[in-house]
Every structure is written in structure tokens, then in C-alpha cells.
Amino acid sequence: MAKTDKRVPMNHVIGFVLSLVMTLVAAWAVIGSNLSTTWVIIFIMILALLQAGVQLFMFMHITEAESKNGHVPWNMMFHGFALAAILVAGSLFTMSFGFDHGEHGNHGGEGEQHEQMDSEEHSSH
Amino acid sequence: MHITDILVTGEPIIYGAMVSIALVTIAILFLLTYFKKWGWLWREWLTTVDHKKIGIMYILSALVMLFRGGMDALMMRVNLAFPELGFLSSQHYNEIFTTHGTIMIIFMAMPFLIGLMNIIVPLQIGARDFAFPYLNAMSFWSFFIGAMLFNISFVIGGSPDAGWTSYTPLSGAAMSPGPGQNFYLMGLQLSGIGTLATGINLMVTILKMRAPGMKLFHMPIFTWSTLVTCFIIVFAFPILTVALALLTIDRVFGSQFFTLTGEGLPMMWANLFWMWGHPEVYIVILPAFGIFSEVIATFAKKRLFGYSAMVWSMIIIALLSFIVWVHHFFTMGAGAFVNSVFSISTMLIAVPTGVKIFNWLATLYKSKIEFTVPMLWSLAFIPSFILGGVTGVMLGMAAADYQFHNSYFLVAHFHYVLIAGTVFACFAGLVFWYPKMFGHKMNERIGKWAFWLFFAGFHICFFPQYFLGLDGMPRRLFITNIAEWLPLNVISTGGAFLMGVGFVVFVYNVYYSFRYSERETTGDSWNGNGRTLEWATTTPVPYYNFATVPYVDEIDPYVRMKEEGKTTFDESQLKPIHMPSYTGAPIIMMSFLGLASFALVFEWIPVAIFGLVGGLVMMILRSFDYDDGYYVKVDEIKRIERKARGL
Numbered sequence: 113m114a115k116t117d118k119r120v121p122m123n124h125v126i127g128f129v130l131s132l133v134m135t136l137v138a139a140w141a142v143i144g145s146n147l148s149t150t151w152v153i154i155f156i157m158i159l160a161l162l163q164a165g166v167q168l169f170m171f172m173h174i175t176e177a178e179s180k181n182g183h184v185p186w187n188m189m190f191h192g193f194a195l196a197a198i199l200v201a202g203s204l205f206t207m208s209f210g211f212d213h214g215e216h217g218n219h220g221g222e223g224e225q226h227e228q229m230d231s232e233e234h235s236s237h
Numbered sequence: 238m239h240i241t242d243i244l245v246t247g248e249p250i251i252y253g254a255m256v257s258i259a260l261v262t263i264a265i266l267f268l269l270t271y272f273k274k275w276g277w278l279w280r281e282w283l284t285t286v287d288h289k290k291i292g293i294m295y296i297l298s299a300l301v302m303l304f305r306g307g308m309d310a311l312m313m314r315v316n317l318a319f320p321e322l323g324f325l326s327s328q329h330y331n332e333i334f335t336t337h338g339t340i341m342i343i344f345m346a347m348p349f350l351i352g353l354m355n356i357i358v359p360l361q362i363g364a365r366d367f368a369f370p371y372l373n374a375m376s377f378w379s380f381f382i383g384a385m386l387f388n389i390s391f392v393i394g395g396s397p398d399a400g401w402t403s404y405t406p407l408s409g410a411a412m413s414p415g416p417g418q419n420f421y422l423m424g425l426q427l428s429g430i431g432t433l434a435t436g437i438n439l440m441v442t443i444l445k446m447r448a449p450g451m452k453l454f455h456m457p458i459f460t461w462s463t464l465v466t467c468f469i470i471v472f473a474f475p476i477l478t479v480a481l482a483l484l485t486i487d488r489v490f491g492s493q494f495f496t497l498t499g500e501g502l503p504m505m506w507a508n509l510f511w512m513w514g515h516p517e518v519y520i521v522i523l524p525a526f527g528i529f530s531e532v533i534a535t536f537a538k539k540r541l542f543g544y545s546a547m548v549w550s551m552i553i554i555a556l557l558s559f560i561v562w563v564h565h566f567f568t569m570g571a572g573a574f575v576n577s578v579f580s581i582s583t584m585l586i587a588v589p590t591g592v593k594i595f596n597w598l599a600t601l602y603k604s605k606i607e608f609t610v611p612m613l614w615s616l617a618f619i620p621s622f623i624l625g626g627v628t629g630v631m632l633g634m635a636a637a638d639y640q641f642h643n644s645y646f647l648v649a650h651f652h653y654v655l656i657a658g659t660v661f662a663c664f665a666g667l668v669f670w671y672p673k674m675f676g677h678k679m680n681e682r683i684g685k686w687a688f689w690l691f692f693a694g695f696h697i698c699f700f701p702q703y704f705l706g707l708d709g710m711p712r713r714l715f716i717t718n719i720a721e722w723l724p725l726n727v728i729s730t731g732g733a734f735l736m737g738v739g740f741v742v743f744v745y746n747v748y749y750s751f752r753y754s755e756r757e758t759t760g761d762s763w764n765g766n767g768r769t770l771e772w773a774t775t776t777p778v779p780y781y782n783f784a785t786v787p788y789v790d791e792i793d794p795y796v797r798m799k800e801e802g803k804t805t806f807d808e809s810q811l812k813p814i815h816m817p818s819y820t821g822a823p824i825i826m827m828s829f830l831g832l833a834s835f836a837l838v839f840e841w842i843p844v845a846i847f848g849l850v851g852g853l854v855m856m857i858l859r860s861f862d863y864d865d866g867y868y869v870k871v872d873e874i875k876r877i878e879r880k881a882r883g884l
Contacts (some may be wrong), residue, residue, distance in 0.1 A: 191472070195472050195559070198512075198559055198560065199476065199512060202512070202560070202562075203505070203508055203509075203512075205575065205578075206508060206563050206571050206575050206579075207502065207504065207505060207508055207571070209570070209571050209572055209575070
């Protein structure tokens with residue numbers, strides 16, 4: 113703290129402007145553009161990856177190799193990825209049942225039949 | 238707009254509450270002015286960054302919240318035991334069980350434990366404060382203002398009434414219009430910021446600021462439990478933040494994340510809520526395990542049996558806590574395979590928990606136990622918690638859960654783990670470390686009265702509820718005039734009032750001890766049985782904690798230091814101590830964000846923007862704040878230490 117560098121942190125300013133611009137472009141892609149849904153999704157996914165890159169390189173310590181304090185960003189990043197995997201894969205695993213929006217009727221229907229059979233078994237006890 | 242538009246009207250109990258709130262507020266303002274204490278309050282408490290003072294403020298707030306949540310509980314119990322009385326309306330009943338649950342988990346259990354961590358963890362590892370003292374103050378004020386925001390809901394705007402789990406679609410805009418649910422969302426969001434920041438803060442403190450020589454596996458077990466808890470906080474709370482934000486956007490700005498009409502998925506709320514919610518219950522139980530371990534080792538006068546096994550079992554519990562969340566909604570109907578997976582992962586948790594139970598018993602085995610008040614709480618915990626744990630395994634069996642789900646069996650189960658685990662630990666920890674905080678012990682005789690009243694009341698209150706559940710009484714039920722449930726409900730209510738009496742005796746003990754208890758002369762308050770570094774500090778603890786930081790390379794270092802006649806103080810090694818300056822910025826920043834949250838509750842967007850801009854300005858000011866703190870001079874340290882140590 114004592115040796116605080118009082119110069120303007122250009123990295124942070126550029127990163128901040130870039131992330132704002134990318135957010136606005138993503139909003140425009142959804143609200144204002146004529147792209148088809150598929151392309152909008154692909155486009156904002158790409159923007160999301162770029163956004164994550166900006167965060168990592170401009171703000172986080174990804175470019176600092178092991179400094180003298182032994183800072184290892186990969187360690188915490190691995191935990192983050194593991195948690196994200198549990199969240200996404202876990203939600204898909206538990207919540208993907210009985211979906212029936214008319215398009216994939218077969219799969220959902222089967223699920224519901226199982227449900228019924230289950231409940232019948234319960235009631236027979 | 239007229240004032241009656243936002244005040245809750247028409248309920249005699251709430252009018253009474255309004256009057257008492259007004260009277261208490263006026264009394265506090267009057268006393269502060271009369272005794273000219275405003276400056277003292279601001280300089281010593283509101284602007285403090287000292288971890289010990291922040292911890293005390295956490296614990297005081299938590300005790301107030303325990304009173305509020307306890308009153309809610311008693312009102313519910315009166316209604317259940319005397320259904321003919323018409324004590325509460327059904328709407329009021331819904332509001333009360335919602336606020337009871339939310340307050341007890343978010344604003345009582347967590348702040349109480351975080352308060353104890355605040356005070357004790359730096360002392361146990363030989364640190365002089367948190368890694369980020371400013372952030373610590375900010376965390377406290379975000380919790381406090383979030384809690385106040387949630388609490389005023391019952392007189393202004395109306396309380397949330399969709400249960401502490403706030404399941405959609407019931408809690409969505411269509412079925413719960415009005416500000417009630419918004420209070421829930423904004424109150425939790427605001428205090429969640431503080432919890433997350435505390436998690437990071439304590440994690441960094443423990444990882445980076447331990448005394449020289451102290452490896453991770455030399456740390457006291459309470460510090461270990463805090464570290465593990467911090468990891469759970471840091472990974473679980475972002476899930477809650479996102480879920481709350483999504484529901485807020487649903488309610489305030491009309492998006493459709495959790496509504497069927499807009500192709501949303503109502504059960505996704507339950508899914509996200511419990512992805513946070515299950516780790517959350519370990520956030521409140523692991524520190525409790527840590528406290529019991531410290532107390533049991535101290536009064537069994539032995540090193541904790543199986544220290545490494547204790548640590549590893551906590552780490553395994555933390556990992557497992559992230560893969561069991563579906564057991565809260567087995568009845569959603571995700572299918573036999575999904576339920577089986579989560580049923581097995583749930584039952585696995587009993588293994589490391591069992592390891593801990595046996596280690597506590599082994600610590601007690603053939604030891605000379607001293608039955609002090611903290612030890613009584615800890616000994617009562619073991620059998621009571623096992624009752625809760627075993628019924629938890631029963632609930633974890635998915636097939637059987639279809640019977641138990643949402644019944645009083647479940648209510649009894651989680652009160653057995655949360656009260657016998659967390660609340661007993663809060664009392665044990667507070668009594669145990671009380672002399673470190675206030676310089677005198679709590680009276681043992683009155684403390685034992687409080688313990689026995691609370692302990693008996695607890696079992697009388699909740700044990701019958703298992704059988705009410707098996708008799709088919711559902712939770713959150715308003716109408717209970719069914720003859721076969723009535724006797725057990727009356728017994729249960731009697732127990733609840735006994736717990737209330739126990740709490741009153743406990744609070745009276747605070748006053749009695751303040752007046753009459755002997756003042757501490759040594760730092761090692763419990764007959765010289767202290768094992769860890771916090772007992773090596775003097776009482777009262779100087780604001781810089783350790784004049785010279787000791788070298789530690791073993792578990793329970795203070796035992797050896799006492800054998801060798803050493804202290805942590807070495808006058809020849811004194812150097813100026815770098816300390817952080819007090820600052821009023823955290824409370825101002827959080828007040829702005831509190832104003833913004835309050836405005837969002839009523840959806841007054843311009844006021845909300847004003848509050849958010851205010852908060853942003855305070856953050857920008859913080860970015861350009863180059864206050865590096867100050868140095869305590871060697872002469873002053875010498876003066877304080879000589880006085881405290883009687884040299």
C-alpha cells in the first residue's frame with residue numbers, strides 16, 4: 113500500500129470501455145439487428161467469450177506468472193470451472209424431465225409415463 | 238402518496254409492534270442525546286474497522302434477531318396450540334413463518350457465527366486484524382442494513398409470505414403482488430454482499446496472515462472450520478445472488494425466468510435456491526462443529542482426538558454439500574434415477590459426520606471433564622444432534638421421503654440439527670469466549686439455569702413434532718383444530734415457551750454478569766485450560782492483539798508455552814505496529830445501497846437510481862483513498878502491555 117503507483121491504470125480503463133462496448137453490441141444484436149436467432153446466439157456467445165477474455169487479461173491476474181507471493185490463478189479458476197460444471201450439468205441432469213413443448217413429444221411423454229407407473233407402484237403398497 | 242399507503246393497517250398486534258418500535262427508537266435517541274454519547278457511538282463503533290468490535294456488533298445484532306425470530310415462533314405456537322382463539326389471521330400466519338425462517342437462517346445463525354469468527358479467528362492465528370479491515374466493516378453494515386430492511390417489512394409494506402424458500406410461481410409477481418416478496422429479495426441481496434465479502438476476507442486472512450511457522454495443519458480446529466466454511470460461502474453465495482437477481486428482474490421488470498406463461502421454469506427457482514441452500518446449511522453447521530471441538534478439547538483437558546480426521550471430514554462434508562441439493566425436492570418427480578443419485582450422495586454425508594461424532598466421544602473418553610456452561614451446551618449437542626442426523630438420513634431415502642416431505646417430521650428434523658447444532662454452538666461459543674470480549678465471565682449458576690431451561694424446552698418442543706409429522710400434520714399449516722394433533726401441539730407449545738424463558742434467563746445473565754462478575758486478571762480465563770493462541774492474549778485484548786507475534790509450529794501451542802513458562806510477549810522484539818484507520822465510508826456506502834434497495838422494494842426507480850449513484854460515488858472515492866493507516870509507537874505498546882500484564 114505504501115508504494116501505491118498513482119499513474120492512471122490504462123489497462124483497466126481500456127478493459128472497462130471494451131467491456132461496456134461489447135455489452136452494448138450484444139444488446140443491439142438481440143434488440144436491434146435483423147440476424148436470425150441462431151446467428152444471434154452464436155454472435156453473443158462469441159462476445160461472451162471475448163468479454164471473459166477482457167476480464168481475465170485486463171483485470172484479473174492471469175498475466176502475472178507466479179509472483180513472489182506465490183499467486184496461482186489457475187487454482188481458483190479450476191474451482192470456478194468445477195462449480196460451473198456442477199451448476200450447469202447438475203441443473204440439466206435434474207431439470208430435464210417431462211419437457212413437452214410439442215416438438216420433442218416422444219421423449220417427454222415417456223418421462224410422464226414413468227412418473228405414472230411410479231405413482232401406481234406407490235399406491236399399491 | 239399518503240403514508241397509510243405503505244404502512245400495514247388493520248392488525249392489532251402490528252399496531253402494538255409499531256408503538257413499541259416507536260417507543261424504543263425514541264428511548265434510544267433520548268438516552269444517546271441525554272448522556273451525550275453520539276460522538277462516542279460514531280467514533281468507537283459506527284466507524285470502527287477493529288475485528289473485535291465488528292464481531293461484537295454482529296453478535297448483538299444476531300441476539301436481537303434471535304429475539305425477533307423467537308417471537309415469531311411463539312406466535313405460531315400459540316396459534317397451533319389454541320386454534321379456537323383466532324390469535325392470527327391466515328395471512329399473518331403465512332407472513333410469520335416466512336420471516337421466522339428467513340431471519341433465523343440469514344440474520345441470526347450466520348451473523349452470530351460470523352461474529353464469533355470475527356473476534357476469534359485473528360486471535361487464534363496470531364493476526365492483528367483481518368486482511369481487509371475496511372471490507373470487513375462494509376460487510377457488517379451491508380448485513381445490518383439488509384437485516385433492518387427485511388425487518389421493517391412487517392410494519393411498512395407488509396411482510397413476504399411465500400415461505401423462507403420463496404418458491405416460484407407463488408413468489409412471482411402474479412401470485413404475490415405488492416412489496417412483500419421484494420423485501421425478501423432486496424434484504425437477502427444486500428446482506429448477501431456482506432456475507433460473500435466476509436468469506437473472501439476471512440479466507441485471505443487465514444491463508445496469508447498466520448503467525449510465522451503455523452502451517453495449515455497447525456491451525457486450531459475452529460479456524461479450520463472457518464476456512465472450510467469460507468470456501469463454501471465463496472462458491473455457494475454467487476448462486477443465490479444470481480437467483481435473487483433473476484427473480485427481482487421477473488418481479489420488478491416483468492421478465493419471465495420463473496413463470497410458465499413466458500416459457501420460464503418455476504422449478505428452476507427451487508433448483509437454484511437449493512444449490513445455494515444446501516451448502517448454506519453447512520455454512521451454519523461447520524463453524525458450530527469447530528466451536529464444539531474447541532470447547533470439548535478444552536474442558537476434557539486433552540488434545541482433540543483425531544485432529545486430521547476432523548479436518549478431512551469437514552473438507553469432505555464441504556465437497557459433498559454441493560452435490561445433494563435435489564433431496565430438498567425429491568417429490569418434484571425428476572424420476573427414480575435422479576432421485577437415487579441424490580439419495581446416495583445424501584446418505585454419504587452421514588459418514589464424515591459420524592467420524593466427527595466418534596472423535597468427540599474419543600476426546601471425552603477417560604478424560605477429567607469439567608462441567609462448565611459451554612461444556613454443557615457441547616455435551617447436550619452430541620445426543621440431540623444425532624437425533625436430528627438420523628432422521629435426516631431417513632428423509633434422505635427418496636422413497637420414504639414421499640411420506641415425510643413437507644410434514645412436521647421434516648420440521649422437527651431441521652430444528653433438531655439447526656438448534657442442537659448451530660444455536661447450542663452459538664451459546665457455547667459466546668459463553669466460552671465471553672471473557673475475551675468483555676473482560677469478565679458470565680455467571681455460571683444463572684448460565685446453567687438458562688441451559689437446562691432451553692435444553693428441556695427444546696426437546697419438549699420438537700420431539701413431539703416428529704410424531705405430529707408421522708400423524709400427517711403438514712408444515713406451514715394454519716388450520717389445526719384436528720383432535721388427534723391437539724395434545725402434542727399443546728405440549729410442543731409448552732416447550733417453545735420454556736425455550737423462551739431460557740433465552741430470557743440468558744439475556745438476564747448478560748446484565749447480571751456485567752454488574753457482578755469478577756473482572757478477569759489473566760487472559761487464560763478457564764482455570765488455565767486454554768490451549769490455543771487466543772488465550773495467550775491479555776484481557777482486555779489490546780486493539781493490536783499481539784504486541785509481538787509468537788512463532789508457532791504445533792497444534793495447541795499455548796499448552797507448551799505455559800509448560801515452559803513463556804508468553805507471547807517479548808519486549809526486546811517490539812517494533813511499531815501498522816494498523817488501519819477507522820473510517821465512516823462503509824456505513825455511508827451501505828446506507829446509500831440500503832436506500833436504493835428500499836426504493837426498489839416499492840419500485841420507485843428514480844430514488845433507486847439516486848441510491849445506486851450514491852453507492853457508486855462512495856466506491857469511486859474508495860478507489861482514490863490513499864489512507865495507509867498509522868503506526869502504533871513502541872512506547873505506547875510498552876505502556877499498554879506493562880499495564881495489562883502487571884509487569
